[in-house]
Amino acid sequence: METKEVIIIGGGLSGIMTARTLMKKGVEDILIVEKSRSVGGRLATRRIGDGKADHGAQFFTVRSRELQEEVEKWLEGGWVKRWFGSPYPRYTSTDGMNSLAKQLAGTIPVKLNTRVSSIRDGRDGPLEVELETGEKILTRHCVVTAPVPQALQLLTGTSRxxxxxxxxxxxxxxxxxxxxxxxxxxxxHLDEELPDGVERVVDHYKKGISSTVTVSVYMTGDWSKRNERLEDDDILGEIQKVAENYLERGSAVTGAQLKRWKYAEAETVVRTPFVEMGEEGRIILCGDAFLRENDGAGRTRFESAYLSGISAGKRLAEKRKGI
Incomplete structure (x- = not known):
């Protein structure tokens, strides 16, 4: 049976930053378990024909000195660019947001296309992470970055x-x-004077990440809730009507795809960057809905996920030292 010192469930930004922080602290025996075929979570980019489209986070802003120092390095390395916005610049990846996630993940060990079915907290032994394949991995500490409703399904029966x-x-x-x-x-990028139910519209050719014209149309949470029982084709048909409003004369829609984000944005947030659970707090929950106490924005976003992961990693490093 495989054994790891730390298992991180979820390869989104919080999971990546937890791992990076631990590795800087000298913790090497780490594994990220990710259900998708790539790290990134909502830092998601999809190839469509000869082009590509971001269909999760389109950009990020910076309020903390901690993230700003890193962003300056990313700018210098050509990973990101200033896209638009004042007084808070909107930064975006130069090659799609998923490419930024992959660059941040670097050489972190990751197990892709792998779903976790449960986490068991043995009172006197290691944590047991069971995969849907039936495989079990033992670990001293587990960080869960999945949205809380999904995390609770994994942690059923966990003590305390x-x-x-x-x-x-x-x-x-x-x-x-x-x-x-x-x-x-x-x-x-457009996020003003849009039709009812539309949150934002993006042209990825003009954004600079696609060699062909690809357009993403984001619907609001309220619209998505009202229509979530519809079939994909019906939803896509309604959204395509919005996209067609932005066709130049002589242009036509040649292809369409839909992405359903079930847990797109937390409607409430937690005013702490992580929560310790289980026996001796060996299970840590973190993610973009876990905000530092001094967070001025008060909402989920790229930066809250980034800082939550760092805080969780630092806390785990302290626990290893008995602090």
Missing amino acids: LRAPSISFAPCFVGMFTFDGASRIPSPG
Whole structure:
């Protein structure tokens, strides 16, 4: 049976930053377990024909000195660029947001396409992480970065369970290819004066990550909730009507895809960057809904996920030293 000192469930930004922080502290026996075929979570980019589209986070802002110092390095390395916005610049990856996640993950050990079915907290022994394949991995510490509703399903029966209650709004994203230009003005992002139910519209050709015109249309949480029982084709058809508003004369929609984000944004947040659970607090929950006490934005975002992962990693490093 495989044994690891730390298992991190979820390869999104919080999981990556937890791992990076631990490795800087000298903890090498780490494994990220990720259900998808790539790390990144909502730092998600999809190839569509000859082009590509971000369909999760489109950009991020910076309020903390901690993240700003890192962003300056990313800018210097060509990983990200300033896209638009003042007084808070909107930064985005130069090659799609998933590429930034992969660069941050670096050489961190990751087990992809792998779902966890349960986490058992033995009172006198190691934690037992069971995969859907039936394989079990033993570990001293476990960090769960999945959205809290999913985390609770994994932790059923865990002793001293004190998980916060957080609800999430869904988001439906339509991705469309055009055979000509769009009417979305440069730099390729709209979030004002949009039709009812639409949160934002993005042209990835003008954003600079796609060689062909691809457009993402994000629907609001309320719209997505009202329509979540519809079939995918029906949802996509409604979103395509929005996309067609941005066709230049002579252009047409040539392809369409849908992404359902079930846990897109937390409707409530936790004013602590992580929560310790289980026997001796060996299970840590963190993620973008776990905000540091001094967080001025008060909402889930790239930066809250980034800082939550760092805080969880630092706390685990302290626990190893008995602090």
